Amino acid sequence: MEIFSSYNVIIGISLIIILSFIFNGVAKKTSVPAVLLLIILGIILQYVLKAFGGDSIDFFPMLEVLGIVGLIMIVLEAALELKLKSDKLMPILKSMAIALIGLVASTFIAAVILKALVEGMTMQSAWLYATPLSILSSAIIIPSVSGLSEAKKEFHVYESTFSDILGIMLFYFLTGRLNPAEDAGVGGFFLNLILTIVISLVASYAIILIFQKIKSQVKLFLLIAVLLLLYGLGKKMHLSSLIIILIFGLVIANMKLFFQGKLRGYLDFEKAKSIYHELHVITAETAFVVRTLFFVIFGITIVLSSLLSLKVTLISVLILISIYAIRYGLLRLFMGKDISPQLFIAPRGLITVLLFYAIPAEAAIEGFEPGILLFVIIGTSLIMTWGMIRDKKRNPTPVEEANEELEEGVEETEYFINNTTDLSEIDDAEASDEYETE
CATH class of the missing domain: 1.20.1530.20 (Na+/H+ antiporter like fold)
Known part of the structure; x- marks a missing residue:
């Protein structure tokens, strides 16, 4: 089988570009440079080419x-x-x-x-x-x-x-x-x-x-x-x-x-x-x-x-x-x-x-x-x-901090509701808060 046939080259380049796009997403999430992942991909391809006898180019x-x-x-x-x-x-x-x-x-x-x-x-x-x-x-x-x-x-x-x-x-x-x-x-x-x-x-x-x-x-x-x-x-x-x-x-x-x-x-x-x-x-x-x-x-x-x-x-x-x-x-x-x-x-x-x-x-x-x-x-x-x-x-970035604060707020609200036996207690608590504010 010819490794570097026209269609194989097109498929290979297309897959590499798609993987590079994915690597960019990984880089943003993990801070691992996409370039490092591309070099690793190249090293893997080196051994794939050797296995199929295409390492003479x-x-x-x-x-x-x-x-x-x-x-x-x-x-x-x-x-x-x-x-x-x-x-x-x-x-x-x-x-x-x-x-x-x-x-x-x-x-x-x-x-x-x-x-x-x-x-x-x-x-x-x-x-x-x-x-x-x-x-x-x-x-x-x-x-x-x-x-x-x-x-x-x-x-x-x-x-x-x-x-x-x-x-x-x-x-x-x-x-x-x-x-x-x-x-x-x-x-x-x-x-x-x-x-x-x-x-x-x-x-x-x-x-x-x-x-x-x-x-x-x-x-x-x-x-x-x-x-x-x-x-x-x-x-x-x-x-x-x-x-x-x-x-x-x-x-x-x-x-x-x-x-x-x-x-x-x-x-x-x-x-x-x-x-x-x-x-x-x-x-x-x-x-x-x-x-x-x-x-x-x-x-x-x-x-x-x-x-x-x-x-x-x-x-x-x-x-x-x-x-x-x-x-x-x-x-x-x-x-x-x-x-x-x-x-x-x-x-x-x-x-x-x-x-x-x-x-x-x-x-x-x-x-x-x-x-x-x-x-x-x-x-x-x-x-x-x-x-x-x-x-x-x-x-952490402002977005991450905002997300953390939002998650903490949701957890506090869920805890308060789960530990309140009656809706009237919630009303009483809200009334008490309003009073303290006034």
């Missing part, structure tokens, strides 16, 4: 494409949520500072650990391997924090988005330094960044003004195709392409801020607003499907035996300790004492995997065990799960 090209598209969709989805208002300036700056300092400090400590414990690792290669391990996963964080207070939810959306973008910029800055002939240095890096921002703003204004005039009902996937094209061309030109996606999302989500003065006269706000809402929906849906397929395929490619190495465990545990020690210090410095569950919400995921596979061949170290990557991803996800469950028990 190379999933990496598919994983890479899904990772890139997923990354674009997740950053766009996050950018569409960011409202740039004066009262949001401090939370945004705090989140950016925590993301930047946390990224650099975690990368440095992880690089020192890898340099010391991995045979053949140079400090330059160690920085390159440490960077993916230091980037927060917005793919896991954003869907997982919906039940938190508005302020904490905003912090995690800002922080994880900045961590994604800054981490990717740091990674490609480090890869650029591998080849001295192409290395533009720090000055060239910042010049590249400024050029990317200018191109992003011009492209964002042009896209919005053009697309508001398109009357066809089928234009949202055209818009996404344009964004993917800009991302791909930006990569070919060695620009920080993810900033193009971020700035477009910020511009269309904050049109009144960006279209002022004479520019406001060119904007049909109602049509542009309609594009924003429709784009928000289709981005969220696309990100959900891509994220689902990415983590399931990642689970299929995992080599579980690599987790059994004592060296892998030692390195991974040291990296995990450094991650949370640095995070604790930063949160106490910038946020004060109220740092739960923020302290525990630091998972690694999609970008960690994607950048790990993007490490150039000239920087690859044979002594580095991929199990370290898997251990850190699973470890941070489990710690996040524990932290979310702990916080949920300590601080």
Whole structure:
């Protein structure tokens, strides 16, 4: 029987998406990240494929494409949520500072650990391997924090988005330094960044003004195709392409801020607003499907035996300790004492995997065990799960508190009625209450 026949693939993908939807419901009830359940599903499928002789397929090209598209969709989805208002300036700056300092400090400590414990690792290669391990996963964080207070939810959306973008910029800055002939240095890096921002703003204004005039009902996937094209061309030109996606999302989500003065006269706000809402929906849906397929395929490619190495465990545990020690210090410095569950919400995921596979061949170290990557991803996800469950028990949501009070009220009423022998006693009790009130 052909495992990867057309109908089997359709059935398989459909079942995976249905299960992913169920996992999201389970995640909301239990605080277990849906991503973790998807990876477990992928591991199960790995053994199913081996049993039927379908384990010879190379999933990496598919994983890479899904990772890139997923990354674009997740950053766009996050950018569409960011409202740039004066009262949001401090939370945004705090989140950016925590993301930047946390990224650099975690990368440095992880690089020192890898340099010391991995045979053949140079400090330059160690920085390159440490960077993916230091980037927060917005793919896991954003869907997982919906039940938190508005302020904490905003912090995690800002922080994880900045961590994604800054981490990717740091990674490609480090890869650029591998080849001295192409290395533009720090000055060239910042010049590249400024050029990317200018191109992003011009492209964002042009896209919005053009697309508001398109009357066809089928234009949202055209818009996404344009964004993917800009991302791909930006990569070919060695620009920080993810900033193009971020700035477009910020511009269309904050049109009144960006279209002022004479520019406001060119904007049909109602049509542009309609594009924003429709784009928000289709981005969220696309990100959900891509994220689902990415983590399931990642689970299929995992080599579980690599987790059994004592060296892998030692390195991974040291990296995990450094991650949370640095995070604790930063949160106490910038946020004060109220740092739960923020302290525990630091998972690694999609970008960690994607950048790990993007490490150039000239920087690859044979002594580095991929199990370290898997251990850190699973470890941070489990710690996040524990932290979310702990916080949920300590601080139930207003809805849960209202339900508890309602249940207590019903129980008290039932007890009072069951222990009253005569209806006249109830009337007497009510009369007595009224009297005391008067």
